[in-house]
Amino acid sequence: MRVAGIPLNRPWLTWLGLVLLIFVQGVGFAWVRAPEWLGWAPSTAGAVETVTIFGLSVVCLVATWLASLPRTFQYQDTITLASRRPYCYRLLVMAYVGSAGIVGFAGCALALIALPWALGGSLSGPPLTLVLSTAATLASALAWTSLGIVMAKIRPVFIALAVAAVAPYAWYAVGSYLYGGPWQSFFLVDLRGFDYFTPDPTGWAARAAFWLAIATVLAASVLHWKRTTTVSLWVTSLSAALVLLAGTALVPTSGADAAECLDGEPIVCTTLPYAFALPSYSAAAHEAVMALPPGVRPTVIAQEANVVGAVPDGALIMLLQPSSGFTQPATLVDRELFLSDFGEKLFGKTGCFDQSDTEQRTVSDALQIWWRERFDIPLDGSSSIGSTPFDLPEFEAARAAAAEFANLDPQVRDAWLTEHSRDITACRDLPTELP
């Protein structure tokens, strides 16, 4: 691409900077929500589209700024009297900024797709949505570049720049307010619902066609290609209708319920959307069970009951989903959260004994306190939403009992746990006192 016409001192360097800015903000924004999409293709498709939430503002703003330079600095006549085709400068800006947007956003998409392998996992699920959402993202970059050039006509310039910076995000924000309605289809869809249900691929394809048609209409009108303008207006209209029809209706993702297990001690199983979590899930589970004597160790830890499938007779199964941040399922396991939940699941035994039985409650609480302190997990419950804050005064007796239990000879402690393994691992009454 010839960039001599771009009135910047280092046009290539600026172009590269723009690409990097788009890439870094996109990947950074997506990474913050990595647990929600990492390694699962339909969710990754949603993440690919969310990189545009702020990225399009960058693209639109730069396009407006460059396109408005001749008027801002009063050399518009030089542009008007160019011997190149009419509106050559705007076309150059479109190519310059649009290509930066395409390279930047394509880089984001590739990074999100490649990231699972870089972290030692893989990407599961149907890849079609990835292709379509990437196409929609790149097409929207072109469209907003064109719209940015149109916005450069707004006077005064600072208003144009403000509108260009805000408009793409406003487009997204309006979509958020219209959640569930047909107009939502024109906006980014939230990726969090994409673990078992995915928008129909037609919706992605329609949105890609819509954005591409918008970009084509504007580019063709700039070039005075009347026939292309007319045709692309028809395509815009048709694709808009298709977007409204296809919408963001979610359909069950084929194969998403399938179980994926990883052998080890314990065996860990997830559904396919969370298969990426298996290594860190297994590591955290292994760390937990190794702290227990064999008789108390769960042999299978599974995300949901339906993914366990055929397990060996007598297997001790614990249902505990891979989680991160709060308590939602995640593809990257939060070790502290997982261990805290593990202890609560094993020793809390909610509903398995009479909660008004003070002695059993103290034993249950003491075991949970011992477990948390063993892994340096804060007692205040901050590691997990809904977790009991054992640092409150009312748990003083339990904390004292936990301290005594922790000071026991490990063999004595393990022997007691083994002796009461049935009480601990099954849903039944707990012993009324610790050794």
Add this chain to the structure above:
Amino acid sequence: MLDQVTTTLPTGVTVLLGPNGAGKSSLMLAICGLIPIDSGTVTWNGEPTDRGDHLQHFRQSLGWMPQNPGFPPRLRVNRFLESAAWLKSVDADAQPAAVAHALETVDLTDFADRTTGKLSGGESQRLALGAALVADPGLIILDEPTAGFDPDQRALFHRTLRDLGRGRVVLVSTHLLEDVEGIADRVTVIHRGRSAFTGSVQDFVGRTGSTEVSLQTLRQAWTMTITGTDEAA
């Protein structure tokens, strides 16, 4: 408002002379195609300038310097000229030489890496002229190019324009008779939107009965042309 203005611009420097508001800039803008004309035509090499391929050819041949040129203040001088060269379809391979030649012509070679915002008024005018010249145009139209120049800058500018006038059509608007004395081969006087005189400088001063081109005879010729009488002589 211009009315019934007919003029032919031969090779050499033609000075468009007229008081403020006479219509000099309007005529130049109309020739360039920057403002529409209700009737009549502008031709270049015998072809109307506003039609199809001729328009592109005309613009390729045209170097235009506006009255108040502007530049992005953080842009370097040579980058602005590269940008202007691109707009004029100068081949990428030829751009460095074209920019260097333009810089040399307007005596800004030493300022090539300076940002345009740091140029003085005179230097900015020279840069605007450089941008007009970068594609080696056959027709150069300069709107009040010497406004704000000091005597040295004006002398340099006159020398440059005289050089440019050899083999090119140069149209310069001014209200300064010093410019006529310094550079003009021909004079067109615009008064109240009409062409009051078109001819050689010698014919212009000849109206006073003198053959000497001087500020005094030019002033007398000017007054005669504007008043439409020979009383000033």
